[in-house]
Amino acid sequence: MLLPLSLLAALAPSVLANVMILDSKNFTENIGQGKPALVEFYVAWGTVCNNLAPTYAKLGEAFAHAQDKVIIAKVDAEGAGRKISDKHGVTIWP
Numbered sequence: 001m002l003l004p005l006s007l008l009a010a011l012a013p014s015v016l017a018n019v020m021i022l023d024s025k026n027f028t029e030n031i032g033q034g035k036p037a038l039v040e041f042y043v044a045w046g047t048v049c050n051n052l053a054p055t056y057a058k059l060g061e062a063f064a065h066a067q068d069k070v071i072i073a074k075v076d077a078e079g080a081g082r083k084i085s086d087k088h089g090v091t092i093w094p
Contacts, residue, residue, distance in 0.1 A: 017060075018061050018067070019059075019060035019072050021076075023075065023084065024081065027075070030073065031071070035070065035071055036070050037071035037072075038070075038071070038072050038073070039073045039074065040074040040094060041075045041077040041088075041090045042075070042076065042077060042093050042094060043076070044078070046093050048093070056072075059072055060072045077090055077093055
Protein backbone atom coordinates (compact mmCIF):
# COMPACT_ATOMS: atom_id res chain seq x y z
CA MET A 1 0.00 0.00 0.00
CA LEU A 2 1.40 3.37 -1.02
CA LEU A 3 0.69 6.48 1.01
CA PRO A 4 1.29 10.07 -0.05
CA LEU A 5 4.13 11.63 1.92
CA SER A 6 1.78 14.15 3.54
CA LEU A 7 -0.50 11.34 4.74
CA LEU A 8 2.46 9.31 5.93
CA ALA A 9 3.66 12.28 7.95
CA ALA A 10 0.22 12.77 9.47
CA LEU A 11 -0.16 9.11 10.38
CA ALA A 12 3.33 8.50 11.70
CA PRO A 13 5.16 11.73 12.52
CA SER A 14 7.82 9.88 14.53
CA VAL A 15 8.84 7.98 11.38
CA LEU A 16 9.88 11.26 9.79
CA ALA A 17 11.26 12.76 12.98
CA ASN A 18 14.88 12.31 11.90
CA VAL A 19 14.46 13.86 8.45
CA MET A 20 14.83 17.64 8.57
CA ILE A 21 12.11 19.54 6.71
CA LEU A 22 13.65 22.42 4.78
CA ASP A 23 12.02 25.42 3.15
CA SER A 24 13.04 28.90 2.04
CA LYS A 25 13.18 30.06 5.68
CA ASN A 26 15.63 27.46 7.00
CA PHE A 27 17.50 26.03 3.99
CA THR A 28 20.46 28.43 3.98
CA GLU A 29 21.01 28.26 7.73
CA ASN A 30 21.22 24.44 7.60
CA ILE A 31 22.75 23.58 4.20
CA GLY A 32 26.20 24.67 3.11
CA GLN A 33 27.43 25.37 6.62
CA GLY A 34 30.16 22.71 6.70
CA LYS A 35 28.07 19.66 7.59
CA PRO A 36 27.54 17.03 4.87
CA ALA A 37 23.91 16.78 3.80
CA LEU A 38 21.65 14.61 1.70
CA VAL A 39 18.65 16.62 0.55
CA GLU A 40 15.69 15.09 -1.25
CA PHE A 41 13.62 17.45 -3.38
CA TYR A 42 10.19 15.85 -3.71
CA VAL A 43 6.65 16.55 -4.88
CA ALA A 44 3.69 15.26 -2.90
CA TRP A 45 1.91 13.95 -6.00
CA GLY A 46 4.91 12.05 -7.37
CA THR A 47 4.61 8.26 -7.41
CA VAL A 48 8.37 7.74 -7.19
CA CYS A 49 8.63 10.32 -4.40
CA ASN A 50 5.89 8.55 -2.45
CA ASN A 51 7.53 5.18 -3.04
CA LEU A 52 10.83 6.57 -1.74
CA ALA A 53 9.31 8.15 1.39
CA PRO A 54 9.43 5.09 3.70
CA THR A 55 13.00 4.27 2.66
CA TYR A 56 14.07 7.88 3.14
CA ALA A 57 12.47 7.88 6.60
CA LYS A 58 14.47 4.73 7.43
CA LEU A 59 17.61 6.50 6.25
CA GLY A 60 16.84 9.32 8.66
CA GLU A 61 16.42 6.78 11.45
CA ALA A 62 19.70 5.08 10.53
CA PHE A 63 21.58 8.39 10.82
CA ALA A 64 19.70 9.67 13.89
CA HIS A 65 22.74 8.96 16.06
CA ALA A 66 24.88 11.20 13.82
CA GLN A 67 22.69 14.30 13.49
CA ASP A 68 25.58 16.39 14.78
CA LYS A 69 27.70 15.13 11.84
CA VAL A 70 25.32 14.77 8.89
CA ILE A 71 21.98 16.18 7.75
CA ILE A 72 19.26 14.05 6.17
CA ALA A 73 16.65 16.48 4.85
CA LYS A 74 13.87 16.99 2.36
CA VAL A 75 12.33 19.91 0.51
CA ASP A 76 8.78 20.06 -0.86
CA ALA A 77 9.77 21.27 -4.32
CA GLU A 78 6.33 22.59 -5.19
CA GLY A 79 5.20 23.69 -1.74
CA ALA A 80 7.08 25.53 0.98
CA GLY A 81 10.40 24.81 -0.75
CA ARG A 82 9.45 26.06 -4.21
CA LYS A 83 11.81 29.05 -4.06
CA ILE A 84 14.71 26.81 -3.03
CA SER A 85 13.89 24.33 -5.77
CA ASP A 86 13.78 27.10 -8.37
CA LYS A 87 16.97 28.72 -7.06
CA HIS A 88 18.92 25.47 -7.39
CA GLY A 89 17.43 24.56 -10.76
CA VAL A 90 15.67 21.43 -9.54
CA THR A 91 13.29 20.35 -12.30
CA ILE A 92 13.18 16.57 -11.81
CA TRP A 93 12.36 14.78 -8.58
CA PRO A 94 13.07 11.21 -7.47
